[in-house]
Ligand SMILES: CC(C)(COP(=O)([O-])OP(=O)([O-])OC[C@H]1O[C@@H](n2cnc3c(N)ncnc32)[C@H](O)[C@@H]1OP(=O)([O-])[O-])[C@@H](O)C(=O)NCCC(=O)NCCSC(=O)C[C@@](C)(O)CC(=O)[O-]
């Protein structure tokens with residue numbers, strides 16, 4: 001075998017492209033050569049990114065291109081968290097991958113008080129994944145005709161789309177928005193236990209080809225339609241969006257807990273009244289002034305740490321960051337809930353197969369098929385715990401103190 005230095009020279013001279021190494025060497029070797037190449041180009045001595053236990057071959061087949069190693073994120077746990085869900089019932093230890101000191105302690109504290117108060121109720125109230133292409137027509141008149149055609153031929157479109165997948169089911173194409181002569185049909189699917197973005201993208205492409213061909217037959221071919229882009233941003237994937245907040249996307253999760261005043265005092269060092277007020281002034285009024293879509297304190301923190309630990313698509317953290325926290329004083333305590341309209345998650349596919357992420361899913365009994373709804377309930381419970389603890393810390397005036405002691 002050629003000496004690595006010689007191959008690195010060839011890469012530098014552009015005789016070989018870095019990704020072509022995968023066809024020339026075994027996976028381990030190609031990763032090593034690429035790493036050496038980047039090391040020499042950037043004058044960096046890699047001492048850590050070369051240490052990992054994940055299988056490069058599988059990762060390169062499914063999850064990554066131009067692989068040079070792996071980064072490590074510290075992993076902690078919070079819990080036990082008692083969840084009274086439809087699918088998740090019992091006490092769970094939540095895996096959280098983060099570099100933000102104080103976050104795990106905070107979620108842990110939330111878990112403690114929730115569990116002491118009898119646990120949280122969590123439900124998944126909606127479950128779907130969307131893809132909305134943008135289709136160009138000749139005129140407003142044709143755009144209206146296309147919209148009507150899609151509405152009248154839903155069953156045929158569904159049959160075509162579903163030929164690409166065993167688990168994906170097209171449940172609606174709604175809304176179908178017209179802007180000028182452009183049409184944005186929002187294809188909505190059930191995706192089983194997969195988060196589903198690859199699945200629905202492939203299915204929607206097939207449906208769009210079918211629509212284009214069928215429209216050619218209408219009015220002797222005078223209606224011309226063309227899919228400008230398979231994603232027209234009405235999906236809306238990986239961006240915060242009002243349509244997702246209202247219509248939902250991924251799992252729509254609601255979690256609630258009734259807290260006793262004495263536990264609030266003991267655990268959170270504050271009162272229900274103070275938390276209710278912080279929620280009003282911060283999460284409602286503050287978010288309204290800033291035109292935020294997150295009427296909450298930090299869903300993204302818990303969603304992010306859980307997504308990284310369990311192999312979810314990290315870009316979807318932005319969607320999971322939206323939602324509304326309710327805090328309301330009740331007799332001798334506090335009603336506290338989180339509502340997350342848009343949490344794209346899966347327990348099969350994507351990054352869930354990576355060895356370390358798979359173990360984290362196992363830790364909560366959520367690896368593989370028939371587990372996505374259980375996982376969603378655990379995500380809801382964990383967000384509730386983290387949100388409650390931070391709101392408690394803000395109400396008690398402990399945020400800066402917590403982060404100077406634990407987070408720096
Ligand atoms: C830091 C605490 C928990 C201290 O909280 P405390 O009540 O002062 O601590 P404590 O020593 O009395 O312990 C209470 C419980 O906290 C947990 N706990 C306590 N210490 C640990 C630890 N080392 N490791 C694990 N768990 C810990 C543990 O559950 C413990 O119960 P116990 O087990 O003893 O019965 C609290 O002050 C807190 O939760 N602060 C909030 C911190 C937080 O949520 N940070 C999130 C990041 S902030 C941010 O990124 C977003 C932001 C703020 O910008 C968003 C916005 O705009 O709002």
Ligand SMILES: NC(=O)C1=CN([C@@H]2O[C@H](COP(=O)(O)OP(=O)(O)OC[C@H]3O[C@@H](n4cnc5c(N)ncnc54)[C@H](OP(=O)(O)O)[C@@H]3O)[C@@H](O)[C@H]2O)C=CC1
Pocket residue numbers: 164165166167168191192193194195196197198199200201237313346348349350351368369370
């Ligand atoms: N393409 C795109 O535009 C985008 C892609 N992504 C990426 O997409 C990936 C996730 O896509 P996703 O489609 O979830 O995953 P995969 O592409 O990894 O596909 C998962 C496959 O698992 C099969 N499967 C087996 N058992 C089940 C089950 N119980 N429930 C559901 N499916 C099952 C399905 O096959 P079958 O279909 O035959 O039923 C499905 O297609 C992530 O890597 C993400 O980063 C993210 C955003 C956009």
